[in-house]
Amino acid sequence: MAIFYILLLFMIIAAFIAVETKYLLGAVICVGAIGFGASIMFLFLQAPDIAITQIVVEVLALIILIRACISRELTFISGPREFFGVVVSVVIIFVIFLAGIKILETLPDFGTAIFAEVPNAASQTYIKEGLVKTGAANLVASVILDFRAYDTLGEATVLFTAIIGATVILRKKTKKLLEEAE
């Protein structure tokens, strides 16, 4: 149990450094630290598929982010650090954090999963009959690709849209003069 606190604190400190540092590359590396902390956290939360995906997606995200800010001369963020704005936002964060504690009390506390209490939750049938109904031993794969396969179709489309969007925005010649059109 204590490992979760350590990892969460590590991630919060890394997030705070990422937000406040003036050195752009440093901020990107702190985001990498949060990602790796999250992936270790997933391992301890018994989610191996997510840990594998998270680490490798984290590596690719780091490469994409570093691509955006490494080859730029402007690696330092100029401009004064206005003191008043920081204090106000820290106070707002603290208030929202307190409200969050009260709101998140209604959830079942950390160790007890929700699907155990709810009488006919879907997850109970996933675990009991997942192997019989879909034949997949990895229940997460059976949920992704058989019980909720429509989500994964949406998921593949999201990635497809993002790729086509990135290619469209980074294309070379964007406008043609009208007479050249026909």
Add this chain to the structure above:
Amino acid sequence: MKGMTIIVKTISSWVKVLIFLFGIYIVLFGHLTPGGGFSGGVILASCYVLLMLAYGREFAEKNLSLPVASKLDCVGALLFAAIALCGLLYGAAGFFWNFIQWEYLADKETALHLVSAGTIPLSNIAIGLKVGASLFLVVLVLSIFRPDMSVLDTDEKE
């Protein structure tokens, strides 16, 4: 950008085979061991990105050029949509109906074998192909884009 030092190049030339093999293992055994279409595809993409970083973009382009990668992306997506649609046509049952319904589902001998989960391994392969190709495509497109706009004409054939 001719890639990194000789040490990185030699190591990455050995390691790339292992990464690729590991990615294929994760995709194929997705329904038995942790992993699956997404993790395997991302690992395949990271193998190609390693090549690109170590040897520079031209080398990576020779292996998997931009038009080929976008074609693979579309083929993977179409394969996955085809698996979904033939669930619909196969006895007009359901959109994503698992139509390879062997009787193995009930008995236990063939339960935990490689070919034991109907359409799940097929869609794992389709998703792995698609995620791998499209993530490599993203990193390639981002690295090709030069401010002086010299390259990147994927479709300026008009």
Add this chain to the structure above:
Amino acid sequence: MSIPLPVFVAVPLVTAFLLPVFSSLGRKGKAVATVLANMVTVSLLVMAVASIGQSRVYEVGKWSIPLGINLVLDGLSSLLLLAISIVSAAAMLFSARYMEQYTAKAKFLCLFLLMIAGMNGVVLSGDIFNLFVFLEIASLASYALVGFGCEHEELEASFKYMVLGSIGSIFVLFAVALVYGNTGSLNMAYVSKAIQGTGLNPGLAFALCLFVAGFGLKAALVPFHAWLPDAHPSAPAPISAMLSGILIKTLGIYALVRVVFNVFGISVQMGWILVVLGLLSMIAGAFLAIGQGDFKRLLAYSSISQIGYVVLGIGLGGLILARDGNVAWASLAILGGLFHLVNHAVYKSLLFLTSGSVQMSTGTRQLKQMGGLAEKLPFTRATCTIASASIVGIPPFSGFWSKLILVIAAVQAAFYWVAALIVFVSLCTLIMYLKVQRYVFLGELPENLEQIEEQKGSMAIAMVFLALLCMLMGLLLVPALRSNILQPAVDVLTDGISYSANVIKMSMKV
């Protein structure tokens, strides 16, 4: 004949996956891609008209309700499907000719079809996480399409739109996580059953606020409207017609209404929140729009105020329903709101298409640099006048009837100040569109615009198709048509929570 529901999403998706293959085949490939895309949108229109007014449940993968995902077609979603297919058919037809001035047309058509598939997925889905996934598809496609021209303004507008849109989507995802944490299921019918059972604890109330904030960001209601006045003008004309005409309605208002009325159940406070949001958007949109010099920015601000009408109508209906349960009055107000939603989809997209054709001919969007285009662009002038007449609310056209219903509903429910505000804002809209007519079409022709000529071909057909619809929409109120198009949608909202009972009953039959 009952069309299997996933076809509405699968057809545009499969075509979208095919289109990038055409992008490298040169001019012949581009023509084939355009024809294919137009065929898809027209077939979607035919399927939407064929399935108007029906209601059924489709379980994906033949898994019963709590296990798998189910697609729900009821009165409200068939009305939205119809509106989506009308606007996208016209915009696709328009973009066949208009997009000649941009490169990478096959990729544009692919993103356009993905946006349609995302919107169809949002309207049909019966599962909140699935709603989030398809909401993400439609928004990602629209972020890329807003920045399609890669000019200075377009890139900055699409970045601002993307940042606010992503924050909105993350709010929705956090709310879905909270709902799953409190109720244990993701299916809308089972979630609303669990909420009726346990009542609204603080966690679910916070989830409801996050939903309202997330979908409000997508619908550009006033506190969250910062991105709309930049995103819509800088997008290419068919895209800003789609964005303003239908995207903010399906991603924003439909999702908000579905979650508030059918999943959480309307309460007096939520009714007041919707009415206040509607009023704020209505007034702020109108005031900001009057001072605009840019044609499309004026249209974008007027979209914010018209969205305020729709949210006001539906919020008023919800308030009446929650406060004193008078279903007749509430259904009249909701009828006004929904009818205005469909009307606004038609004539706002027509206005953006006309602004696109004016921009393509004259090359500028500034009202001050135009004038006297009446005889140069006869088609555009006729359609723009029809659209302005119906948005302002001149009797024979459709806009008048929906505003009339809203005013009657407000007066009937003793909200006199709301009715007064509605009339006042429609006066401001009148001033706005008189200004547009004066600057663009009347007045003297500047010398540098002597030799411009009208764009014939598919652009004119699309505009005429929408203009005809503007005139005929008034017939929707005829009892015969109303009872099977508008009334089922209103009934879905007025009987709120029993949505879950209907869905489970329908799924039992299948």
Add this chain to the structure above:
Amino acid sequence: MHYALCFLLFVIGLYCAVTKKNMVKIVIGIIVMEYAVNLFLIMLGYRLGGVAPIIDKGQLESGTGQIAASFINSSVDPLPQALVLTAIVISLGSLALMISICIRTYEKYGTFDITQIRRLKG
């Protein structure tokens, strides 16, 4: 208490995305928010002393092929893991699009600072 720390991470991301002036910093804020929501979803499904939801030879009773009772009441919830797998790849997709817009804007404007990119009114 774990949920509250996760929510704090979410709020830090929101703060960074809303108040920072540098484009890459705003993108970093959005990524931190995505991480926080993914973590929150997985923590919802966790069970004390739980087991990963993967059935292998050990959990199958040899004779009947039924799943061992110990696995059923100690397995972690597979549903949030399926949602998070989708959410991770969605966040990577939107990150790629945002970074491509940032790079293109940097090429046009020469800076990442949105105060200097204020061509648009309103």
